[in-house]
Structure formats: structure tokens, C-alpha cells
Amino acid sequence: MTISFHKIARPMALAFAINGIGAALFAEPxxxxxxxxxxxxxxxxxxxxxANPDAPKGGRVVTAEVGSYDSLNPYITKGRVPWQLRFLIGESLMGRSLDEPFSLYGVLAESVETGPNREWVEFTINPAAKFSDGSPVTTExxxxxxxxxxxxGHGRYRGFWEKVESLEEVRPGTVRFTFNVEDQELALLAGLRPILQKAQWENLxxxxxxxxxxxxxxxxxxxxDFEPGRYISLTRNPDYWGADVPFRRGTYNFDEIxxxxxxxxxPAFEAFTAGEVNFTREFNIARWExxxxxxxxxxxxxxxxxLPHGRPTGMTGFVMNTRDPLFADWRVRDAMLHAFNFQVINETVTGRAQPRIASYWGNSPLGMQEGTATGKVAEILAPFEDELLPGTLEGYALPAGDESQRNxxxxxxxxxxxxxxGWTIEDGVMQNAEGTPFAFELLLEQGSSENLAMADIFAETLESMGIAMEIGVADAAQYKERTDAYNFDMTYxxxxVSLSPGNELYFYYGMENADTPGGRNLMGIKSPAADAMIDRMLTSPSQDDFVAAVQGLDRILTAGRYVIPFYQWxxxxxxxxxxxxxxxxxxxxGDWPGWQPDVWWYEE
Structure with missing residues (x-):
């Protein structure tokens, strides 16, 4: 096994090496x-x-999934769909390389061409491209x-469409997107949307x-084959049209997933130990050992x-819903972070083997630096100084906790x-001036035993402060319905996050999508400063400017105290x-959608 970490720096440098905008332009397909x-x-x-272009075909990979599903359409908001389906059945004009921050290569499209400033992009469809029923993929x-x-479709697709001025066939087999905003990423995002068969949905x-x-x-x-609540079987199409497309060589080698x-x-783990399942990921080092x-x-x-990787840590933890008046005040959120004694919880759950997440882009060059913001980061945050929470500019670090339960x-x-x-302890109960107790629910999905263990410890600590935290457990359907409607106080x-963050961040942290049902802005952040950092990422004229914008956003999110972070992987x-x-x-x-099961194979 080899992972070349010097290659992380090389693609990052390549991705950010801009001499004006000219380096990113294409004069021809x-x-x-x-x-x-x-x-x-x-x-x-x-x-x-x-990928191994000589990998043998055959065999099967079987994974254990906790939960259930009631839909096979991963492209809409309604229903519970196994998360893998979006990556396993949907094919796009281009595919993303996992060895570069953000580079795409042709799949359905045999070539791509952009305008002088990426104000438009054209894709020419591979004439061999076919759907699984044998019909051709057309510009229509x-x-x-x-x-x-x-x-x-699902909200993840709508933000892009709003930035498309026109989409048309400009010549047989070629479509052109013209954009209505300046956004360097749109030309790439156009290549990543799934292409479906129009005829299948005409009367549906x-x-x-x-x-x-x-x-x-x-x-x-x-x-x-499938049976809701029990299994889904995907099999390799022996007539797949793209076996010789370079991006696809050596991929999807299993006969069955x-x-x-x-x-x-x-029972999921028992199925693995019994050999009914032959692949599993373990996120808890104590259990691993x-x-x-x-x-x-x-x-x-x-x-x-x-297996190591070079991805940012992202953010994992208990998120507080700022739409809820209880958590609208940052000081309350800060109190929750101080009450969550990470050292004790990490000792109990992982044997203190995994370090804590420090910020959203930790473990990468894009993560915020310690201490006071300086240079470009300070410069681009300065116009928003009045709205930024304490710690954003002067530096923020998570509460350290200690090894004792009392902390x-x-x-x-x-x-x-x-x-x-405005909350004080009276007769052992945390309450406001009107005598209303501070009480809330932590919503968890059924089957999440590790999160439940952490929640139990957290609840005991809060009880000592006079705060009642009820732990609510919902089945997969109820959990999705409630989180889609933002009907929760706190949840998992x-x-x-990406080495090349972009438009998806509007969906995660943007004001416009904060109240869109089914969105991913669970914390409900509505920050002009955060939106400005995302805007700047997408129009950055230099490497320094791009990195500063991401580091600025990292500061805003981390010092915003929206999530109580767990440990990193x-x-x-x-x-x-x-x-x-x-x-x-x-x-x-590393291990990411596009790597497993994509480049794995079965061999006795």
C-alpha cells in the first residue's frame, strides 16, 4: 500500500497556481x-x-447498513435513500479524480470547452454513450x-440551476451552459450532475x-434486486458502453455490490463476523482494537x-439549531461546549485514542491558523467585525476539559x-427570569449506539447544571422527516468538506438556503460574513486570496460555536x-466515494 503525501502539496499548488485567470482557460475542446x-x-x-486497469472482473462486495429505505431515487428530497445510490447508479458528463483537489475527466462527455472567463462551458457527448436499456444518451x-x-430535484441541485442563464444544443451532440454570474466553479459543477433518461419520466x-x-x-x-428494509443488489451491466473510457478503466470490477x-x-457487526458481510468500516478505535x-x-x-488520507477533518458532533430560541444566543452555545467534557467522553468511548476536531478544515492547509487573524484573513474579515462573534478575529480554541468528571x-x-x-440556577433548576426551565431534546437516529453513549455522559453533566436534556431516539423515517423540517433542538x-470548497458551501452554510426544507444547513447559520467568504472563494484571483477566504470561513464557523465537536478520523x-x-x-x-467499491476487485 502506498499513499504519496507529497502529492497532496503538488495538486494543491497546481490547483492554486494562477497567473491571472489565463492559466485556467481552454481555447479548444x-x-x-x-x-x-x-x-x-x-x-x-x-x-x-x-485504479488498476488490469483488475479482474467478478465476485461481490457486501456491506452492512444500519437503517432502512423507502425510495430508490437519490435525486429528490422526498424519501429515504441509501446514500451510496447517488454515487453507484448516477453517471455524469465528467468524473472527479480523487488524486487532485478538483479536476474532472470525461465520462459521458468526450470533451469540454470553456469561454475566455468561464462564462460558458460546452460538453460534447461521447457518441457511444448509452443508458442501461440500450438507448443512446442524447443532448435532450x-x-x-x-x-x-x-x-x-433535491436542494443540492437547485443552487447551480439558478446561475444558468441558458442551456442549449449548439450543434449535434454538444450542449452549452451560459452562466449569469461570475463563478469559476460552475463550469466544473456542470460536469458533475447526474444525467437521467427523459423518456422514463414522461408520464411519472x-x-x-x-x-x-x-x-x-x-x-x-x-x-x-431489492427488498425495502432488507437489501439492495446492484449488478454489473455486461453491456456497459464505457468500459474503455479512460476514467472508467479498472473501475466497477465486482459482478455484484x-x-x-x-x-x-x-446485528450488523455480527453479520460481518459470520461472513454474511465481507466489508466494513470502523470509526471507533477502541472497538477496532x-x-x-x-x-x-x-x-x-x-x-x-x-489507510491514511489528506482530507480536511470536516465537522462531526452535536449541532445546535439556532432557529430554536434556546440556542440562538451564542453564549448558551458556548456554555454547551464547556459542559461537554471531551476528555472524559473520549476516554470512555475511544480510550482517548483519537484527537479532537479543532475546526472544519483542520488537517489541511485550508484550516484556520492559531491565534489572532493576520494578513489577508484579517483584511477580508475586517468589514464584518461588528457581527463576528468573540474569538473569530482574536483567535478561538475549544474548551480543553479535564480528566475529572467535575471539570x-x-x-x-x-x-x-x-x-x-439570562439563565440562572434556582432550586437546582436552570431557568430564566420568567421561571421557565432550560430543557431541550437531543435527537438521535435509532441504531447510533456510540452517539447515545456520548449523549448519556453529556446529559449527566447538564443535569448537574440544572439543565434537562432528553435524548430522543427516532427511526430512520421519523429522523429524516424531523431533520428535513429542522424540527429539533440538537442532533447529530x-x-x-473539500480540499477545493465551492458552491456546495452555500447549501451547507448560506443564508439563502438556511430555511429550505431538506437542506444541509442544520445549524441555521445566517451570516453575511460567511456568505462573503464563500463568494470570495469562487472569484479568487490568487492562491493567497482563496486560502484566506477558506480560513476566514473556518474561523466564522468554528467561533460561531454551532457544533460540539467529537474526534477526528x-x-x-x-x-x-x-x-x-x-x-x-x-x-x-483516500477512502471516499469514488474509491470504494469503484477501484476494488475480487480475487481468490
């Missing part, structure tokens, strides 16, 4: 496109650097897909599809792999902050049957 500069792979590349399908996703309601409709797509895998569903983590000594591991039939220093701060926000939160821990293999070279993004 190209095989690929990068956010800045040129893509790393040449026009005649054989395969992705982390492309145009319809963008229109339906942009108007009736796209927004209401459940398990009665299996989307027809052009990818290598098709849904061949099967998702088995379980009510909670215990204690539970994975069963006979199949000892005999070598199951392999344990620890007196932080608890003293927590109580002081609650008092500053996990958000991955800077490696992936994977246990799998010995017959499952992956190339030795691990991309910068």
Missing part, C-alpha cells in the same frame, strides 16, 4: 478541466492513477436532466418516486487495513455564560475479506 490550471493527467492517460436527456433536477411524477421506479442511468451498475440492512450496529480478534481475523480470512473550570465558565444569557451532525479503518483487493496506491482523498 479538452479531455479534462481543473478548477485552476490544467488537470494532472494527459489526454492519452490510460486510467486513473489509483442532458438538457431535461438539468431542468428537472434544478426545479424539482419525478418528485414522488419511491421503490416503484428504478431510475434508468448510464453507469456500469444497475439495481437488479450488495447492501444489507440491519436495525442497529450489533478489541472487537476485531474473532477467528476469521486470526486465520487471515479477514484483513484489517489502516470545574469549564463548568464555572458554562454557568457564567448561561447567566450572561457530520459534514465532510485522519485514517480509515477497514476490515474486509481477504478476497477483496484495492491498488497499492491510495489517492489524496
Amino acid at each position: 479538452q479531455h479534462g478541466i481543473a478548477m485552476y490550471g490544467d488537470p494532472a493527467l494527459p489526454p492519452d492517460f490510460v486510467s486513473l492513477p489509483y 436527456d442532458v438538457i431535461w436532466s438539468f431542468e428537472i433536477l434544478g426545479t424539482e 411524477d419525478f418528485t414522488e418516486s419511491g421503490t416503484d421506479v428504478v431510475p434508468i442511468t448510464s453507469g456500469p451498475m444497475v439495481i437488479s 450488495r447492501l444489507e440492512f440491519f436495525g442497529d450496529e450489533t 478489541t472487537r476485531y480478534e474473532f477467528p476469521a481475523v486470526q486465520s487471515g480470512d479477514v484483513v484489517k487495513s489502516v 470545574r473550570a469549564d463548568m464555572r465558565v458554562a454557568i457564567d455564560q448561561m447567566e450572561a444569557a 451532525y457530520r459534514r465532510g 485522519n485514517v480509515s479503518r477497514i476490515a474486509h475479506a481477504k478476497e477483496l483487493h484495492h491498488p497499492e496506491y491510495i489517492p489524496v482523498w
Whole structure:
């Protein structure tokens, strides 16, 4: 196994090396496109650097999933869909390389061309491209897909569509997007939207599809069998049109990808130890070191792999809903952070083996620096000084906690902050001037036993402050319904962020989408400063400017105290049957959608 960390710096430098805007321009159709500069792979590349073009075909990979589903359409808001389906069945005009911050190469499109300032982008469809039913992929399908996703699809697709001035066929087999705003990323985002078959949906309601409709797509895998709540089986299409497309060589090698569903983590793990499941990820190092000594591991039939990556930490923790008056005051949120004794919780849950997340872009060059903001970061944050919370400009670090349950220093701060926000302890109960107790619910999804363990410890601490935290557990359907409607006080939160962040951040942290049902801005942040940082990322004229904008946003989010962070995963821990293999070279993004099951294969 090899992961070349010097390659992290190289693509990052390549991505940000801009001499004006000219370095990013294409004067004629190209095989690929990068956010800045040129893509790393040449026009005649054989395969992705982390794929094995000679990998054998056959076998199966079976994973255990906790929860259930009631829809097979990952492109709409309604319904519960296994998260993997969006990546396994949807094929786009271009595909993303996991070995570069943001570079795309042709899949359905055989070439891409942009205007002088990326005010437009053209894609020419590969004439061999076909849907799984054998019908050709046409420009009509492309145009319809963008229109339906942009108007009736999931919220993740709508922000892009609002920035499209026009979409038209400019010559046979070629479509052109013209944009109505200056945004360097739009040309790339256009290449990543799934292309669906228009004819399949002509007499159907796209927004209401459940398990009665299996989307027809052009990818290598098709849904061949399923039973809601039990399993989904995807099989390799033997007539897949794109087997010789360079981006696809050495990918989707399994004959079957099967998702088995379980009510909670215990039977899911038992299925793995029994051999009914042959691949699992472990996110808890304590369990990794204690539970994975069963006979199949000892005999070598199951392999344990620890794989590094170069991704930012992202943010994982308990998120507070600022739409709720209880958590609208930053001092209350700060009190919650001080009351959450990470040292004790980390000792209990992981044996103190995993470090804490310090910020959203930690573990990367884009993360905020310690101490007072300086240079460009200070310069671009300065106009928003009056609205920024304490710690944003002068520097912010999470409460340290201590090894004792009492955690007196932080608890003293927590109580002081609650008092500053108008809450005091009277007769053992935290209450406001009107005598209303401070009480809230932490909403968790059924089966999340690790989160529940942390919640129990947190609840005990809050009880000592006179705060009643009820732990509510909902099944998958109820949990999605409530979080989609932002009907919660506090809940579990996990958000991955990119080495090349862009338009998706409007959906995560933007004001415009803060109250859109089904959105991903769970904390409800509405900050002109945050929006300004995202705007600046997308129009940055230099490397320094881009990095400063991301670091500025990292400060705003972290000092905003919206999430109580857990521990970080800077490696992936994977246990799998010995017959499952992956190339030795691990991309910068590591274990991420696009790597597993994409480049794995089965071999006795």
C-alpha cells in the first residue's frame, strides 16, 4: 500500500497556481478541466492513477447498513435513500479524480470547452454513450436532466440551476451552459450532475418516486434486486458502453455490490463476523482494537487495513439549531461546549485514542491558523467585525476539559455564560427570569449506539447544571422527516468538506438556503460574513486570496460555536475479506466515494 503525501502539496499548488485567470482557460475542446490550471493527467492517460486497469472482473462486495429505505431515487428530497445510490447508479458528463483537489475527466462527455472567463462551458457527448436499456444518451436527456433536477430535484441541485442563464444544443451532440454570474466553479459543477433518461419520466411524477421506479442511468451498475428494509443488489451491466473510457478503466470490477440492512450496529457487526458481510468500516478505535480478534481475523480470512488520507477533518458532533430560541444566543452555545467534557467522553468511548476536531478544515492547509487573524484573513474579515462573534478575529480554541468528571473550570465558565444569557440556577433548576426551565431534546437516529453513549455522559453533566436534556431516539423515517423540517433542538451532525470548497458551501452554510426544507444547513447559520467568504472563494484571483477566504470561513464557523465537536478520523479503518483487493496506491482523498467499491476487485 502506498499513499504519496507529497502529492497532496503538488495538486494543491497546481490547483492554486494562477497567473491571472489565463492559466485556467481552454481555447479548444479538452479531455479534462481543473478548477485552476490544467488537470494532472494527459489526454492519452490510460486510467486513473489509483485504479488498476488490469483488475479482474467478478465476485461481490457486501456491506452492512444500519437503517432502512423507502425510495430508490437519490435525486429528490422526498424519501429515504441509501446514500451510496447517488454515487453507484448516477453517471455524469465528467468524473472527479480523487488524486487532485478538483479536476474532472470525461465520462459521458468526450470533451469540454470553456469561454475566455468561464462564462460558458460546452460538453460534447461521447457518441457511444448509452443508458442501461440500450438507448443512446442524447443532448435532450442532458438538457431535461438539468431542468428537472434544478426545479424539482433535491436542494443540492437547485443552487447551480439558478446561475444558468441558458442551456442549449449548439450543434449535434454538444450542449452549452451560459452562466449569469461570475463563478469559476460552475463550469466544473456542470460536469458533475447526474444525467437521467427523459423518456422514463414522461408520464411519472419525478418528485414522488419511491421503490416503484428504478431510475434508468448510464453507469456500469444497475439495481437488479431489492427488498425495502432488507437489501439492495446492484449488478454489473455486461453491456456497459464505457468500459474503455479512460476514467472508467479498472473501475466497477465486482459482478455484484450488495447492501444489507440491519436495525442497529450489533446485528450488523455480527453479520460481518459470520461472513454474511465481507466489508466494513470502523470509526471507533477502541472497538477496532478489541472487537476485531474473532477467528476469521486470526486465520487471515479477514484483513484489517489502516489507510491514511489528506482530507480536511470536516465537522462531526452535536449541532445546535439556532432557529430554536434556546440556542440562538451564542453564549448558551458556548456554555454547551464547556459542559461537554471531551476528555472524559473520549476516554470512555475511544480510550482517548483519537484527537479532537479543532475546526472544519483542520488537517489541511485550508484550516484556520492559531491565534489572532493576520494578513489577508484579517483584511477580508475586517468589514464584518461588528457581527463576528468573540474569538473569530482574536483567535478561538475549544474548551480543553479535564480528566475529572467535575471539570470545574469549564463548568464555572458554562454557568457564567448561561447567566450572561439570562439563565440562572434556582432550586437546582436552570431557568430564566420568567421561571421557565432550560430543557431541550437531543435527537438521535435509532441504531447510533456510540452517539447515545456520548449523549448519556453529556446529559449527566447538564443535569448537574440544572439543565434537562432528553435524548430522543427516532427511526430512520421519523429522523429524516424531523431533520428535513429542522424540527429539533440538537442532533447529530457530520459534514465532510473539500480540499477545493465551492458552491456546495452555500447549501451547507448560506443564508439563502438556511430555511429550505431538506437542506444541509442544520445549524441555521445566517451570516453575511460567511456568505462573503464563500463568494470570495469562487472569484479568487490568487492562491493567497482563496486560502484566506477558506480560513476566514473556518474561523466564522468554528467561533460561531454551532457544533460540539467529537474526534477526528485522519485514517480509515477497514476490515474486509481477504478476497477483496484495492491498488497499492491510495489517492489524496483516500477512502471516499469514488474509491470504494469503484477501484476494488475480487480475487481468490
